[in-house]
Amino acid sequence: MFEKFRLRNITLKMSKSTRTGGKQQSQVQYAQASQESSKMAENESVSAQLTIESLVKELERFRKDMTGEFVALLNSSLEPIRSSIESIGTTLTTQAVTISEMESGLSDHSDRIAQLEHDVSAVQSKLTTMEKENIALKASVEDLISRSKRHNIRVVGLPEGLEGKNAREFMTNLLSEPLGDSLTEPPELDRAHRSLRPRPRAEESPRPLIIRFHRYIVKETVMSWAKSHKDISYKGHKIKIYEDFSTEVAKKRAAFNKVKSLLYQKGVRFGMLYPARLRVSRNGVERIFDSPEAAETYTECIKAWNPCIFSMNKNLHPHLYLHGALQT
Numbered sequence: 001m002f003e004k005f006r007l008r009n010i011t012l013k014m015s016k017s018t019r020t021g022g023k024q025q026s027q028v029q030y031a032q033a034s035q036e037s038s039k040m041a042e043n044e045s046v047s048a049q050l051t052i053e054s055l056v057k058e059l060e061r062f063r064k065d066m067t068g069e070f071v072a073l074l075n076s077s078l079e080p081i082r083s084s085i086e087s088i089g090t091t092l093t094t095q096a097v098t099i100s101e102m103e104s105g106l107s108d109h110s111d112r113i114a115q116l117e118h119d120v121s122a123v124q125s126k127l128t129t130m131e132k133e134n135i136a137l138k139a140s141v142e143d144l145i146s147r148s149k150r151h152n153i154r155v156v157g158l159p160e161g162l163e164g165k166n167a168r169e170f171m172t173n174l175l176s177e178p179l180g181d182s183l184t185e186p187p188e189l190d191r192a193h194r195s196l197r198p199r200p201r202a203e204e205s206p207r208p209l210i211i212r213f214h215r216y217i218v219k220e221t222v223m224s225w226a227k228s229h230k231d232i233s234y235k236g237h238k239i240k241i242y243e244d245f246s247t248e249v250a251k252k253r254a255a256f257n258k259v260k261s262l263l264y265q266k267g268v269r270f271g272m273l274y275p276a277r278l279r280v281s282r283n284g285v286e287r288i289f290d291s292p293e294a295a296e297t298y299t300e301c302i303k304a305w306n307p308c309i310f311s312m313n314k315n316l317h318p319h320l321y322l323h324g325a326l327q328t
Helices: 002-020 021-148 167-176 217-226 248-253 256-266 292-304
Strands: 152-156 189-192 209-213 232-234 237-243 269-273 277-282 285-289 308-312 319-322
Touching: 021 248, 152 217, 167 189, 167 209, 209 217, 256 269, 256 277, 256 292, 277 292, 285 292, 292 319
Parallel strands: none
Antiparallel strands: 152 209, 152 237, 189 209, 232 237, 269 277, 277 285, 308 319
16 A cells, blocks of 8 residues: 555646656756765776775785795805805815915924924035035044054065065165165165065955055155166066055045156156156156146147147136147
């Protein structure tokens, strides 16, 4: 009933409104349309706002998800690098400690090396001084040895055992016979013996006899006689008499043997000066050579008859000069 009544009222109102004119109806419809349009715009605005918020939320959620995944992926990727860096850091720390220890050790070694260099320098200085002193001492010892042998001679060529058990008496008699005119009495000998090297075999040369005179003047008389008598023999054995030099002097003098042989073949007069110097006299000119090499150069010049002249410097060392004229 109520519904029918409401519908009838609406119908009456519509009829009334229809009768009141189209103008009023149009205004009502326009107002309703405007309200509905506003509501729809509001609804659309609300709907759009809801849609943007949802999108923002969705994007935020997506960002968080992506960020989490990226961080996880990055962490997993960087983990080996991080481990390597940590390992490198540990290694560098260890190496830093090692380098520090090495620097400390090097500093210590540097100090020691500096000390060693100082010590070596001091030792070298001492060594230089000692070398000079050693040379001087050797010269002094050599001089003392030579002085101790000034009274000695060496007799070469006598067979082993010929002297018997008393070599001193044997040599006294041997020297007295040929030197009877030069000596007023038999020479007084302090001792006489063979050289101390091992006794030679039968086919080897006999050892020389070393004789020490009590008086130097008697020894010099014997040597002067021996130089003037080139051929000395005893019971058919050719003997030679020499000065008894020290081993060092004997070696230096022996170095001139080749030169002396060449000079002897050429008929050039020569002689040895103490301790080991060669004196050569040729064509009225006397030259003295301190070294076998210089003397050998001179003898080769004579041997080949080369046109040469020798001049002597202040140290008596010869220098060879080629010259246009033949020097004989």
